[in-house]
Amino acid sequence: MKDIKLDPEExxxxxxxxxxxxxxxxxxxxxxxxxxxMRNRQMPIE
Structure with missing residues (x-):
């Protein structure tokens, strides 16, 4: 799996x-x- 860099301003x-x-x-x-x-869709659900 590839890590996604999150930009707090985005x-x-x-x-x-x-x-x-x-x-x-x-x-x-x-x-x-x-x-x-609500949940951020870029974060995996565990």
Whole structure:
């Protein structure tokens, strides 16, 4: 697997854990549709 260098100034794709909504944002937060937590899609789920 290839490591991806993350730039903190760059917007990333975030996906909602609950409803699956995907948004582009500079930081994670809450889902605009359902209010659940978001995850950075560039980070692996373990």
């Amino acid at each position: 917007e990333s794709l975030y996906e909602c854990f609950s409803c699956g909504t995907v948004v582009r944002a500079p930081t994670s937060g809450t889902c605009p549709d359902c209010g659940a937590d």
